[in-house]
Amino acid sequence: MARQKYVTLLRREKAIFSKEMLIMTSNADCKKPEHKMHMCALKAEGFDKKNPDKFREMTANPKYKCENCGAEAAKNENLCKPVQL
Numbered sequence: 001m002a003r004q005k006y007v008t009l010l011r012r013e014k015a016i017f018s019k020e021m022l023i024m025t026s027n028a029d030c031k032k033p034e035h036k037m038h039m040c041a042l043k044a045e046g047f048d049k050k051n052p053d054k055f056r057e058m059t060a061n062p063k064y065k066c067e068n069c070g071a072e073a074a075k076n077e078n079l080c081k082p083v084q085l
Contacts, residue, residue, distance in 0.1 A: 029068065030080040038080050039071035
């Protein structure tokens with residue numbers, strides 16, 4: 001019985017994680033020319049893995065959060081729909 005609850009919980013968490021990653025990596029609503037420098041686009045391109053120091057710098061001490069994907073950044077220019085934290 002406990003194992004079944006664990007499996008159900010794990011599936012639910014994977015589904016939530018997958019949904020969040022889909023939102024973060026595919027923002028078709030953002031038509032700004034600078035979208036390539038937004039957190040969702042950078043993450044989709046693997047920037048966080050290729051340039052971890054720069055990515056940490058961009059996300060350290062966040063002052064803004066994206067209304068679309070929930071990403072946080074120090075500068076509003078790195079988000080599609082920034083709102084101040």
